[in-house]
Amino acid sequence: MAYTNLELAFVLLLLGAVLSGPMRSWRSAGWTAAVFVGLSTVLAWSDGLKALLGRETVRAFIVPLPTFGSELAVSLDPLGGGFVMLITGVSLLATIYSIGYMGSYRHESPRRFYSLLQLFIAGMIGVVSVADWLFFIVFWELMTLASYFLVTFERGDPKAVRAGFKYFIMTHVATAGLLVTAVVLWRSTGSFAFEAHKSGLALMTVSFRSLLLALYLLAFATKAGIFPMGDWLPDAHPAAPSGVSAILSGVMIKLGAYGVLRVFWGMLPDIGTRGEVMTWGAVIVFLGTLSAFVGGLAAMKENDSKRLLAFSSISQTGYIFLALGIGIAFAKSDTLSSLALLGLLGAGFHILNDAIYKSLLFMNAGSILYSTGTRDLNKVGGLASVMPLVAAAGLVGVASLSGLPPTNGFASKWLIYQSSISGGLHFAPFVAVAVVAFFVSLSTLAYSLKYFDTAFLGKPAAETRRPVPVPGTMTLAQGVLALACIAIGLAPVWAVNVIASVFGALPAETFKVGRVGGLAAIPAGGAVPALWSPVTLFGAFLLCFFIAEMIRRCGRASVRTVPGWYGGEEHADDEVRFRAQGVYSPFNEAFAKVYPHVPIPRLPSLGKLKSVFNLDSWLYGPLLRGGGKMVDKVSRSHVGVPQLYMIWQVAGMIIVLALLFVLIR
Amino acid sequence: MSVGTMVVNGAVALLLAPMFDGIARKIRAIIHSRKGPPITQPYIDILKLLGKEDLRCTASVVFRFAPTIALASFLVVALLTPMGASPSTGVPGDMVTWIYFLTLGASAIIILAAASGNPFAQSGAAREIMMLLSVEPIVVAALITAAVKSESMRLTDMMAWNLANGPSVSMVSAGIAFLLALQAAMGKLPFDIPEAESEIVDGPLVELSGPNLATVKLALLIRQLVYCFLLVQIFVPWPALSPWPLSVIAALVKVLILFGLAAVIEAVSPRLRIDQSMVYMSRVLFVALAALTFAVIGV
Numbered sequence: 030m031a032y033t034n035l036e037l038a039f040v041l042l043l044l045g046a047v048l049s050g051p052m053r054s055w056r057s058a059g060w061t062a063a064v065f066v067g068l069s070t071v072l073a074w075s076d077g078l079k080a081l082l083g084r085e086t087v088r089a090f091i092v093p094l095p096t097f098g099s100e101l102a103v104s105l106d107p108l109g110g111g112f113v114m115l116i117t118g119v120s121l122l123a124t125i126y127s128i129g130y131m132g133s134y135r136h137e138s139p140r141r142f143y144s145l146l147q148l149f150i151a152g153m154i155g156v157v158s159v160a161d162w163l164f165f166i167v168f169w170e171l172m173t174l175a176s177y178f179l180v181t182f183e184r185g186d187p188k189a190v191r192a193g194f195k196y197f198i199m200t201h202v203a204t205a206g207l208l209v210t211a212v213v214l215w216r217s218t219g220s221f222a223f224e225a226h227k228s229g230l231a232l233m234t235v236s237f238r239s240l241l242l243a244l245y246l247l248a249f250a251t252k253a254g255i256f257p258m259g260d261w262l263p264d265a266h267p268a269a270p271s272g273v274s275a276i277l278s279g280v281m282i283k284l285g286a287y288g289v290l291r292v293f294w295g296m297l298p299d300i301g302t303r304g305e306v307m308t309w310g311a312v313i314v315f316l317g318t319l320s321a322f323v324g325g326l327a328a329m330k331e332n333d334s335k336r337l338l339a340f341s342s343i344s345q346t347g348y349i350f351l352a353l354g355i356g357i358a359f360a361k362s363d364t365l366s367s368l369a370l371l372g373l374l375g376a377g378f379h380i381l382n383d384a385i386y387k388s389l390l391f392m393n394a395g396s397i398l399y400s401t402g403t404r405d406l407n408k409v410g411g412l413a414s415v416m417p418l419v420a421a422a423g424l425v426g427v428a429s430l431s432g433l434p435p436t437n438g439f440a441s442k443w444l445i446y447q448s449s450i451s452g453g454l455h456f457a458p459f460v461a462v463a464v465v466a467f468f469v470s471l472s473t474l475a476y477s478l479k480y481f482d483t484a485f486l487g488k489p490a491a492e493t494r495r496p497v498p499v500p501g502t503m504t505l506a507q508g509v510l511a512l513a514c515i516a517i518g519l520a521p522v523w524a525v526n527v528i529a530s531v532f533g534a535l536p537a538e539t540f541k542v543g544r545v546g547g548l549a550a551i552p553a554g555g556a557v558p559a560l561w562s563p564v565t566l567f568g569a570f571l572l573c574f575f576i577a578e579m580i581r582r583c584g585r586a587s588v589r590t591v592p593g594w595y596g597g598e599e600h601a602d603d604e605v606r607f608r609a610q611g612v613y614s615p616f617n618e619a620f621a622k623v624y625p626h627v628p629i630p631r632l633p634s635l636g637k638l639k640s641v642f643n644l645d646s647w648l649y650g651p652l653l654r655g656g657g658k659m660v661d662k663v664s665r666s667h668v669g670v671p672q673l674y675m676i677w678q679v680a681g682m683i684i685v686l687a688l689l690f691v692l693i694r
Numbered sequence: 695m696s697v698g699t700m701v702v703n704g705a706v707a708l709l710l711a712p713m714f715d716g717i718a719r720k721i722r723a724i725i726h727s728r729k730g731p732p733i734t735q736p737y738i739d740i741l742k743l744l745g746k747e748d749l750r751c752t753a754s755v756v757f758r759f760a761p762t763i764a765l766a767s768f769l770v771v772a773l774l775t776p777m778g779a780s781p782s783t784g785v786p787g788d789m790v791t792w793i794y795f796l797t798l799g800a801s802a803i804i805i806l807a808a809a810s811g812n813p814f815a816q817s818g819a820a821r822e823i824m825m826l827l828s829v830e831p832i833v834v835a836a837l838i839t840a841a842v843k844s845e846s847m848r849l850t851d852m853m854a855w856n857l858a859n860g861p862s863v864s865m866v867s868a869g870i871a872f873l874l875a876l877q878a879a880m881g882k883l884p885f886d887i888p889e890a891e892s893e894i895v896d897g898p899l900v901e902l903s904g905p906n907l908a909t910v911k912l913a914l915l916i917r918q919l920v921y922c923f924l925l926v927q928i929f930v931p932w933p934a935l936s937p938w939p940l941s942v943i944a945a946l947v948k949v950l951i952l953f954g955l956a957a958v959i960e961a962v963s964p965r966l967r968i969d970q971s972m973v974y975m976s977r978v979l980f981v982a983l984a985a986l987t988f989a990v991i992g993v
Contacts, residue, residue: 411811413754413756414753414754424756428801431797431801432794433794433797433798433801434791434794434795434798439794442790443790443791446790446847447790447847450838450841450842450847453838453842453990454842454845457990457991460838460842460986460989460990461983461986463838464831464834464835464838464983464986467793467830467831467834468827468830468831468834471797471823471826471827471830471831472827474797474801474823474826475823475824475826475827478801478804478805478808478819478823481805481808482804482805482808482809482816482819483808486754486756486805486808486809486811487808487809487811487816488811561788561790561791566770566791566795569700569770569773570766570767570770570795573704573765573766573767573769573770573773574762574763574766576704576708576766576769577761577762577763577765577766577769577909577913578762580744580765580908580909580912581744581761581762581765581905581906581908581909582905583744584741584743584744584745584746584904584905584908585745586744586745586746586747586748586904586905587747587748588747588748588750589747589748589749589750590749590750590751590753591749591750591751592751593751593752593810593811593812593901594751594812594900594901595812595813595814596814596895602811605811605812605813606811606813607808607813607816607817611817611820612816612820613820613823613824615824615968615969615972616824616827616968616972618969
């Protein structure tokens with residue numbers, strides 16, 4: 030029996046979890062975890078690349094369970110392969126980052142961190158590498174449980190505990206939906222395999238199928254943090270240690286998009302469902318647009334660095350769902366195949382890019398937290414002078430998040446705009462989506478500049494302790510991600526070609542590879558002509574930069590350093606610091622009620638839940654007390670007077686005789 | 695040939711942008727019953743500033759390079775803008791690229807303001823973003839209207855479509871919406887809220903001096919010019935004259951008319967507050983969305 034590298038990677042992660050568990054020192058536990066995650070990353074990438082580039086499905090049977098119609102088997106198709114590479118890549122960098130970062134948790138035990146982290150990664154790998162709903166749910170739960178314990182890592186912080194509880198409850202309610210669909214389809218097909226469920230869905234009536242699909246969408250949208258369902262996200266992501274936040278926002282919530290792709294792109298019946306697919310696509314587009322809009326505006330108001338990024342995750346996942354929905358809406362159309370591909374490509378590319386820059390930015394916010402001890406953007410400032418490399422990485426991340434050319438964020442947004450405008454030609458409401466997407470992109474610019482400007486630029490803050498430099502491992506992880514942002518941004522066509530192979534279409538159908546690796550849409554199959562040639566335009570930009578610098582320098586002006594000008598008065602740095610809370614206040618007042626925040630349930634409700642399982646309180650306790658009272662009453666008859674006992678005996682005999690008399694007669 | 699077009703565009707932007715400002719200043723002076731400075735005054739100002747002392751209030755690298763990046767991005771935008779010399783294909787970009795390079799330049803100015811650490815500059819920068827947030831959706835909606843009509847995202851295709859098919863309800867209403875937002879896009883009164891000299895002393899530019907100020911001023915003049923060119927070339931592309939220099943001259947005349955209009959409005963209006971401007975922009979956005987709806991239903 031041949032083993033796949035992926036199985037080996039999974040086993041290595043479990044082994045790493047066991048080995049790093051008993052270690053007492055943060056440093057040795059961290060390096061052990063990094064070594065195991067690193068090894069499994071290499072192994073997982075080898076299989077991922079085989080699936081992705083070879084366009085084949087890597088298969089291996091492990092445990093068949095014929096009685097359940099299920100089997101534990103590796104089944105890594107190109108889509109799964111891409112996700113496995115993304116998960117392990119980001120996780121490896123986050124683990125390396127954590128080695129330095131977790132140094133600020135000296136008082137805690139590493140036992141509760143690295144083992145869970147590796148289980149978490151293993152769970153995510155499991156989710157994307159099976160083709161069986163039973164084990165999908167098993168791994169999904171492993172992922173959720175491990176991440177729950179990581180979110181509540183700071184046990185002493187009641188906010189973190191409550192956030193974790195909210196996360197746990199909300200995702201589990203949604204997972205219950207997944208369980209219901211799996212069991213219903215298992216009853217009708219006798220199998221848990223994806224393929225069987227696809228044919229099972231095809232045989233159902235439209236209304237019943239819609240119900241099941243709604244349950245799927247609920248489960249995956251909740252995990253992805255889509256607006257009404259994803260309310261757990263802005264509480265849970267900031268609460269986790271920053272390395273974990275990077276994985277949560279970078280890859281875990283993308284698995285919601287993975288689920289949607291699996292079901293709505295891969296499992297819908299091929300024939301006779303065009304209108305249905307269109308409707309579901311439109312629903313997903315609507316959810317995505319709403320989420321992008323609301324998340325973007327909520328992030329503009331936020332003054333907590335990690336909460337700001339968490340809202341940004343809601344917004345960016347909205348973008349992903351928006352493009353995904355357009356791809357799904359036209360997926361079954363014969364004439365608009367290129368348009369469908371455009372949407373799916375936009376979604377897939379944005380998943381990749383958001384994973385890169387969002388994990389970069391969470392690590393960046395973590396560096397600020399490590400250095401200054403606060404997440405409050407009002408209390409930090411001028412950090413670029415303390416950690417210039419981290420600031421540079423943050424600038425790349427921020428530029429990428431707001432989609433400024435020539436970063437990777439621009440390339441995927443370009444695809445998303447193009448798909449929504451092209452989609453609008455065939456289904457009018459999608460045009461409005463394009464306008465909203467542009468607006469959200471500007472609000473993205475607004476909040477990401479707010480984050481960067483208040484934290485790294487301006488005057489140093491006096492409210493917090495003196496910033497400490499961050500360890501090299503933290504800077505290294507961010508540097509790698511920042512370079513990836515720029516590299517993918519300059520040569521998007523390679524990434525787009527690889528992602529196109531996930532969706533099983535030849536890239537040449539829609540895209541020609543420009544002379545210098547740019548993207549050009551060919552007006553065929555519903556796509557409209559458009560052109561983004563990063564190298565040409567970046568070359569033009571460099572030329573213009575050169576000209577502009579020549580103009581700037583032509584006067585040979587002398588340079589002199591002077592203090593800032595504050596209307597003629599002298600002020601200490603802290604007095605003239607522009608705090609984060611003041612930025613955009615007129616705009617935020619206009620959109621004050623945009624994110625209706627559901628308060629985190631307080632722990633008493635958890636107490637009620639506990640009391641259901643506390644049999645002492647409602648079963649044994651009352652029984653015992655009732656029994657005791659009865660015994661008390663009986664014991665009162667024992668007063669110690671012989672005459673009274675004899676009367677009882679006589680009375681008893683009379684009753685017995687009477688009974689006998691009645692019975693015998 | 696696209697390289698030739700780009701050279702012409704770049705030269706027009708760099709060399710003529712100050713002239714339009716000079717003409718606008720002259721018109722304003724006439725309305726104020728003043729003699730006003732000569733039309734060449736903006737050139738003189740910029741040249742003078744280039745030789746003046748470069749005062750730095752911070753050692754930040756961002757502060758050092760942001761003026762150049764701003765000018766470079768707006769120059770790239772100018773290269774992508776149809777200015778009359780563009781053939782139908784060959785420009786390596788589309789409407790999304792156009793908008794994002796414009797945003798890149800605006801971001802450079804905002805980051806520059808934040809890096810200076812001056813609260814006047816930072817509140818100006820925050821206002822700049824809020825203005826972008828209320829103005830850009832209108833420009834975008836107008837451009838998407840043109841994209842829907844011409845079924846292309848390339849600016850030159852939109853222009854060619856309008857030339858070939860003549861005016862339509864949706865394109866005209868989109869042009870009107872763009873025109874109503876133009877004053878704010880150009881950063882002129884009553885919408886010069888980010889700069890507001892009498893209130894926050896030139897906002898993002900307060901800590902700039904000498905060559906840095908000259909670079910940013912030139913960049914902002916080029917930004918005014920490209921907005922005007924985009925409006926006239928996509929929504930009013932007529933007349934298309936056959937040798938390209940004539941076409942460029944026709945475009946320049948149309949832009950000049952827009953600058954004159956803007957100068958008249960500027961001379962007679964007081965400055966609005968940011969919330970008043972947001973209310974106005976939301977109404978204009980309604981016009982732009984109406985244009986988009988017209989385009990979708992095909993008129």
